[in-house]
Amino acid sequence: MESVETMWNSKFSCEGYMYGKVPNTFLKEEIDTLEPPKKILFLGEGEGRNAVYAAVKGHEAVALDVSSVGLKKVEALAKEFDVTIETVHTDLSEWQPMEEQYDVVMSSYMHLMEPLRTEAFHKAMKALKEGGIFVGEFFSQEQLSRTSGGPKNLDLLYSVESLQLIFKAYHIVMLEALEIVLNEGTHHVGEASVIRVIVKK
């Protein structure tokens, strides 16, 4: 079977940026509330749109992804915007985070199967400093029937209940399912069912 890395390398080998060069709206709103410089880790950052925006705003951005092709595009986008991004090339199943390293961890549309999903988000919380926040936007299970983006596999889509369980040891500041209209590059376009989450350590 094709590995996750091979699959994403092949997707990111396309011309241009699949989800555009503009940050995700929700992550951007949250980045805009942060007083720089914060150390921010972007999990499953793909081609770098969120990390580059954060770096432009004066934050120290770290982009983690399993795709080497995606990370090359992160570096190219960082160069285009004249900023520096640290990249971490790893599969989240192998990632060994250092404890209490980041002020913020952010992630958009990184869809993982269980048990890796729980493991990865727990590691993300471990990597956060005390008082740090995790911010995420993901497709919900209601997205399965839509054509505006996301995996066509229910096991890869998220629910409020599953995220509640994963983050139960922490302070869940916000956890809501909502319908939005996406306009992100060529692959996230149209009405979408998403979940937004903010968790404080």
Ligand SMILES: C[S@@+](CC[C@H](N)C(=O)[O-])C[C@H]1O[C@@H](n2cnc3c(N)ncnc32)[C@H](O)[C@@H]1O
């Ligand atoms: C839909 S893309 C989203 C990219 C980016 N967050 C964005 O919104 O533009 C999902 C990303 O998760 C990454 N990913 C998926 N499984 C992963 C894993 N096991 N470890 C690390 N990254 C993973 C993929 O390589 C891909 O870059």
